[in-house]
Each structure stands twice: as structure tokens, then as C-alpha cells.
Amino acid sequence: MDLAFAVFLQVATGVATLLIISLGLAVIFGMMRVINLAHGEFLMLGAYSAIISVRAGLNIWVAMLVVAPIVVGAIGAAVERVLIRGLYGRVLDTMLATWGLSLALIGIVTMIFGNSVSGFSAPLGSIAIGGYRSSSYGLFLIGAAIVLLCGTWAVLRLTPAGLIARGTMQNAEMAAALGVSPGRVYAATFAAGAAISGLAGALIAPFSGVVPTMGTLYIARAFITVLTGGAAMLAGTLSASALLGSVSTLGTYFTTPVLGEVIMLVVAVLLLRLLPQGITGRFFRRAL
Amino acid sequence: MTIRRRTALTGLGATLAAPFIMRHAALGADPIVVVGIHDASGGLDIYGKPMIACLDFAVDECNEAGGLLGRPIKLINYDPQSNIQLYTQFATEAATRDRAAVVHGGITSASREAIRPILDRYRTLYFYNTQYEGGVCDRNCFCTGSTPAQNVNKVVPYVLKNWGKKIYVLAADYNYGQITSKWVVKYARDGGGEVVAVDFFPLNVTDFGPAIQKIQAARPDVVVSALVGGAHISFYRQWAAAGMKNRIQMASTTFGGGNESLVLSPEEGNGIVAAFSYFQEVDTPANKAFLEKFHAKMGPNAPYLGGELAMRTYVGFNLWAEGVRKAKTIDRMQVIEALESGITNDGPPGKTVIDGQTNHVSLNVYLAVCQDHGFKVLQSFADQPPSDTQSVCNLIKYPNTNKQFVIDVKL
Numbered sequence: 001m002d003l004a005f006a007v008f009l010q011v012a013t014g015v016a017t018l019l020i021i022s023l024g025l026a027v028i029f030g031m032m033r034v035i036n037l038a039h040g041e042f043l044m045l046g047a048y049s050a051i052i053s054v055r056a057g058l059n060i061w062v063a064m065l066v067v068a069p070i071v072v073g074a075i076g077a078a079v080e081r082v083l084i085r086g087l088y089g090r091v092l093d094t095m096l097a098t099w100g101l102s103l104a105l106i107g108i109v110t111m112i113f114g115n116s117v118s119g120f121s122a123p124l125g126s127i128a129i130g131g132y133r134s135s136s137y138g139l140f141l142i143g144a145a146i147v148l149l150c151g152t153w154a155v156l157r158l159t160p161a162g163l164i165a166r167g168t169m170q171n172a173e174m175a176a177a178l179g180v181s182p183g184r185v186y187a188a189t190f191a192a193g194a195a196i197s198g199l200a201g202a203l204i205a206p207f208s209g210v211v212p213t214m215g216t217l218y219i220a221r222a223f224i225t226v227l228t229g230g231a232a233m234l235a236g237t238l239s240a241s242a243l244l245g246s247v248s249t250l251g252t253y254f255t256t257p258v259l260g261e262v263i264m265l266v267v268a269v270l271l272l273r274l275l276p277q278g279i280t281g282r283f284f285r286r287a288l
Numbered sequence: 289m290t291i292r293r294r295t296a297l298t299g300l301g302a303t304l305a306a307p308f309i310m311r312h313a314a315l316g317a318d319p320i321v322v323v324g325i326h327d328a329s330g331g332l333d334i335y336g337k338p339m340i341a342c343l344d345f346a347v348d349e350c351n352e353a354g355g356l357l358g359r360p361i362k363l364i365n366y367d368p369q370s371n372i373q374l375y376t377q378f379a380t381e382a383a384t385r386d387r388a389a390v391v392h393g394g395i396t397s398a399s400r401e402a403i404r405p406i407l408d409r410y411r412t413l414y415f416y417n418t419q420y421e422g423g424v425c426d427r428n429c430f431c432t433g434s435t436p437a438q439n440v441n442k443v444v445p446y447v448l449k450n451w452g453k454k455i456y457v458l459a460a461d462y463n464y465g466q467i468t469s470k471w472v473v474k475y476a477r478d479g480g481g482e483v484v485a486v487d488f489f490p491l492n493v494t495d496f497g498p499a500i501q502k503i504q505a506a507r508p509d510v511v512v513s514a515l516v517g518g519a520h521i522s523f524y525r526q527w528a529a530a531g532m533k534n535r536i537q538m539a540s541t542t543f544g545g546g547n548e549s550l551v552l553s554p555e556e557g558n559g560i561v562a563a564f565s566y567f568q569e570v571d572t573p574a575n576k577a578f579l580e581k582f583h584a585k586m587g588p589n590a591p592y593l594g595g596e597l598a599m600r601t602y603v604g605f606n607l608w609a610e611g612v613r614k615a616k617t618i619d620r621m622q623v624i625e626a627l628e629s630g631i632t633n634d635g636p637p638g639k640t641v642i643d644g645q646t647n648h649v650s651l652n653v654y655l656a657v658c659q660d661h662g663f664k665v666l667q668s669f670a671d672q673p674p675s676d677t678q679s680v681c682n683l684i685k686y687p688n689t690n691k692q693f694v695i696d697v698k699l
Contacts, residue, residue, distance in 0.1 A: 110329075117551075
């Protein structure tokens with residue numbers, strides 16, 4: 001019984017991790033149809049912002065929860081202004097541009113900090129579940145995922161800014177006719193997506209280790225999650241992370257880490273074969 | 289006389305090349321080229337950087353003492369960036385373009401098996417200075433690090449005696465981890481213990497959550513880790529974060545080979561037991577003298593030498609140099625024969641003797657426990673032979689052998 005609960009907790013942590021790393025991508029892709037291939041590097045920049053702040057003596061929570069999203073959000077805003085703005089609606093061009101950005105960011109960070117692994121220890125201690133022990137940080141990640149998801153939902157659903165953003169994404173010209181500047185909405189949305197990615201990078205840093213190339217470990221999983229999720233941004237990301245996260249964690253637990261990853265990919269491929277529009281192309285269609 | 293284009297080109301070429309050829313001849317003492325191939329970046333840089341520092345140091349030391357055979361040593365370091373393809377490329381360059389007298393390099397066993405055949409083919413002498421899983425049997429390749437009979441055979445008996453009989457093994461998913469875990473099984477059985485499970489992890493895995501739950505479900509007395517590289521350091525972090533540190537003891541065949549003990553906090557690293565043929569903390573006059581010189585030379589940039597990898601690179605270079613002095617030439621076959629005659633090096637880790645039957649070495653082994661970013665030596669074992677490789681490899685009888693023997697143990 002204890003074991004079942006411990007494993008369940010592990011699965012929940014896996015799902016939360018997947019959700020956290022995918023949400024920033026989902027916002028940028030789901031809202032603006034921009035395929036951001038530099039998403040992994042936004043995660044990496046978040047992790048680096050956190051680790052540098054921690055080394056500079058900042059409180060670890062401030063570093064992770066405040067500094068990382070602000071820094072990466074600012075970088076995201078700059079990237080949008082310089083690189084993305086001229087390319088809206090040109091999917092292939094944005095892919096190429098963000099891919100180049102991804103390579104450039106890896107190169108710059110490698111030049112500054114070197115291509116070696118650093119990291120900081122997970123804050124919080126451990127908890128006991130019967131005879132089993134687990135890291136409390138896992139619980140914190142689950143909480144963080146829930147807060148992030150609800151927060152994003154609340155902003156989009158309940159605030160005037162969210163209403164304007166959703167309106168602009170649905171029909172930019174109409175929004176412009178009503179006095180909204182689509183350019184500014186796009187910029188703000190992109191920066192928000194980048195900030196969420198930065199936060200995600202900082203949150204996974206304590207257990208993943210921080211390297212310039214860490215983004216490449218996560219980007220494939222983030223993309224698969226967002227694609228499997230489908231059109232509805234939040235419901236899609238949530239359902240896809242829940243499914244793929246549990247499949248991969250259970251797969252890893254019962255077989256090996258390699259097979260766990262393979263099983264997850266097979267499930268994703270099968271799902272996309274059966275539901276080409278993703279999970280929310282068929283279910284939860286009207287969800288956000 | 290008409291000057292044809294071809295004649296003109298030949299003449300021109302000869303004129304242009306003459307200064308280079310003549311300069312070469314005029315110097316007389318042109319340098320002996322030594323190539324080092326170690327990862328200075330990527331996930332394996334935690335091992336590579338100290339190895340490169342030690343090779344640099346060894347070459348400088350040799351040059352200050354007048355070089356070899358009256359010729360200076362020219363060291364070329366390549367950085368394969370933890371990428372196997374670059375290993376093969378640089379090995380080829382070392383053999384064909386640089387005409388290296390010897391190549392020192394390779395960290396993971398995967399990289400060694402990538403470049404060993406290339407250096408064999410180009411008849412370029414090869415030194416692999418890393419602790420590894422044993423069994424390589426090749427006259428062209430000298431393995432100067434410790435092997436399972438020397439290190440696993442110290443760790444596992446210690447674990448069985450002090451902590452309990454049930455062992456859970458975590459290993460890196462490539463030839464090193466696969467083979468080393470078999471040796472752990474063998475020595476555990478020999479000592480009356482039992483391996484309850486073996487889990488393998490690709491080098492880029494960073495999430496060990498499921499593994500930690502699995503270990504708890506199996507309830508072992510001790511975990512033996514053969515995890516490798518920067519990503520796998522997360523395991524020790526997550527293990528401590530899950531509060532397992534004081535519940536299940538841990539020993540490792542790799543921990544401390546790089547900078548693991550430095551990167552981890554004392555709460556995460558303390559108490560992990562490892563065995564290597566050297567620790568920076570080994571308390572001998574030779575080691576003290578070496579460290580003084582090393583730190584004087586490198587200043588604040590001197591890396592922590594940790595376990596044996598960096599030191600073996602220093603010893604490996606000196607063994608080769610001794611072989612060249614004895615052979616009085618850098619001719620590959622003559623140096624091999626000189627080395628096989630039982631060249632000895634009395635270095636910081638103690639006495640290292642080349643075993644001509646296997647081209648491995650007998651060496652001193654130290655069992656140590658991680659303590660506050662360093663190690664405390666618990667026990668030392670003098671003159672340990674590479675008995676694992678000796679039991680399968682005989683280059684005196686079969687000099688043309690060229691393969692890696694692998695232990696066959698059912699899990």
C-alpha cells in the first residue's frame with residue numbers, strides 16, 4: 001500500500017514535471033502558432049539565471065520563482081521584438097529563426113559558462129510515506145504545476161488582459177478595429193510564454209543539473225506533449241502530460257529508463273495516429 | 289629548352305618547400321609528438337579536465353628535464369567534446385597528420401573501443417589511462433588504470449563485511465557499466481552476498497525518481513553505483529533529497545573519479561565508499577612532493593585530482609617515457625617490447641609495474657570514504673595484479689590477440 005502510494009507520488013511528480021516544461025511552449029504555440037524551437041534554451045536560461053543568483057547569495061526561492069521568470073521573460077520580449085515580430089504567420093521561417101536562436105543561445109552560454117555540468121541541491125528535505133521516503137521537492141513541483149496551470153487559466157479567463165489576448169488570437173483584425181494593438185498583445189504573450197519557460201527551467205534545475213545543452217533533453221518531450229494535447233492550450237497540455245507523464249514514469253519504474261522513454265513515444269505516436277488533432281481535437285473541445 | 293607546365297610546377301614546388309625541408313633537417317632535435325585526446329567539454333569534462341592538466345604537467349616536467357632522447361616533447365591536446373565521432377576523427381588525425389609517437393586518451397570505454405582499432409590500424413602506440421572494466425588484450429594498447437579485480441574486488445568485500453549482503457547495482461548503460469555490474473555480481477557471490485537487481489541508465493538520464501522508489505521497494509542493505517558523468521551526479525543529489533542517505537549505505541566504482549565529491553555538498557556526498565589506485569589524499573612523501581610541485585605550477589587553477597583518472601594519466605605518460613628511454617628509440621615495436629619487459633614507475637600513487645602478459649599494470653589500491661568534498665583513505669593494498677585480465681589474456685603466448693574479453697556472469 002505504501003509502495004503504491006509512493007509510486008503514485010512519483011507518477012504525479014513525472015506528470016507535473018512534464019506539465020511545467022511544456023506550458024511555456026503551449027502558450028507560445030497554442031496562442032500564436034509560433035513553433036518556438038528555442039524553447040529548450042529558454043528552460044536552460046531560466047536554470048542558469050537561478051543558479052547564478054543562488055551563487056550570488058540570493059535566497060533560493062527568490063532565485064527560482066522571481067529572478068528566473070523575469071530574466072527569461074525579458075529575454076523573450078527582446079527576442080520577439082528583434083526576431084519573431086517580422087515573421088508572424090510564416091511558420092517555416094519562424095522555425096528556422098528560432099532554431100538558429102537555439103544554437104546561438106547554446107553557443108553563447110557555453111562561451112560564458114563553459115560546457116560543464118553545475119547545479120544546486122533541491123531545497124526542502126524528504127518525507128516519509130509509510131516505509132518509503134521521497135523528496136519533498138517532488139511535492140513542491142506538483143504544487144507548482146497546479147498553481148501555474150490555475151494561474152494561467154485565471155489570467156486568460158478572468159482578467160481583461162486575458163480577454164484581450166484571447167480575442168486577439170481569435171481575430172487580430174477585429175481586435176485592432178476595436179482599438180487593441182495586436183503587436184503589443186503578441187509581444188506580451190510571447191514574453192509571458194518565455195517567462196513561464198524560464199520559471200520551468202529554474203524549477204527543474206535542482207534535479208536535472210545545469211548545462212548549456214540541457215534544453216535538448218527536454219524539448220522533444222515538451223513538443224510531443226503540446227502536439228499530443230492539441231488545440232486547447234491548457235486542457236490539452238494537462239491531459240497530454242497526465243497521460244504521457246504517467247506512461248513514462250510507470251514504464252521507467254517497471255522496465256528501464258530507456259524502455260520507459262520508448263513506451264512514451266509509442267503511445268504518443270499511436271495517439272496522434274488515432275487523433276490527428278491531438279486529444280483536445282476530439283475531447284474537451286470547448287476548453288481553454 | 290622549353291619549359292613545360294609540369295616541370296615548372298615541380299620546380300616551383302621544390303623551391304617553395306625547400307626551406308621547410310631544410311629547416312626540419314637543420315634542427316636535428318625535432319620534437320617527439322605526443323597526442324592527448326580527452327574530453328575538455330561536455331558531460332565527461334568532469335574527468336577530462338584534470339586528466340589534461342596532469343598530462344600537460346607530465347610533459348612540461350619531462351621537457352624541463354631535457355626531453356626524451358635529447359628531443360623535446362610536443363604535446364597536442366584534442367578535445368572530443370564528449371562525442372565519440374570526434375574521438376575517431378582525432379585519433380585518425382593523430383596517427384596520420386601528427387604522426388604521434390604515442391596517443392594518450394579515451395575516458396569512457398566506449399571512446400576507447402572507438403579509437404583502439406584506428407590506432408591499431410595505423411600502428412600508433414596507445415595508452416588508456418583510466419580505470420575500466422578490464423579484459424582488453426592488445427599489444428598496441430597499454431591500460432594503466434585499475435580494473436575490477438583491483439577496485440571492485442576491494443569495494444564489494446568491504447560492503448559485504450560492514451553493511452550487509454543484499455546489494456542493488458546502478459550502472460551507466462554502456463560497456464563499462466554493463467561489464468562492471470557483472471563483476472559486482474561475481475564478487476558479491478564469491479563473498480556470500482547477493483545482488484538483488486541491476487539497473488542501467490543512459491548517460492543523459494537525470495531523473496532518478498522512479499529508480500529511488502524501486503530501490504526502496506527492493507530493500508537492499510547497500511547500493512553500489514557505477515554511474516558515469518555529469519548527468520548522473522543528479523542521482524546522488526536526488527538520493528540525499530529523498531532522505532535515503534542514512535538509511536541505505538552506498539559504495540561506488542566511479543564516485544570520485546571526477547569532481548563528484550566537489551560538486552556535491554558534504555550532506556550529499558559524505559560516507560560514499562570508493563576504491564581507486566590513487567586519491568589526492570594518499571599520504572606518502574612522493575605524493576606530497578608531487579602535489580607541492582603541481583600546485584606551484586598550476587597555481588589556483590590546479591584541479592582537484594580526486595580518484596585515479598588524472599593521476600593515471602601522469603603515471604601513464606611517465607611509463608611510456610621510461611619505455612622510450614629503455615628502447616632508446618620511439619619506434620613503436622621496440623618501445624612496446626621495452627614496456628613489456630616490466631617497466632616500473634615509482635610515482636605519487638606508489639609503485640606501478642607493467643605486466644607484460646596483459647599490457648595492464650599492477651598497482652597499489654586505496655579504499656576511501658568521501659568526507660567534506662574530499663576523501664579519507666581507509667585501507668591500502670600494495671602491488672595488486674590485474675588478475676582479471678591475466679586470467680583470460682596472454683600476449684606472451686598469443687601476441688596477435690586483439691580483442692576485449694568479457695566476463696560471463698548470469699544475473
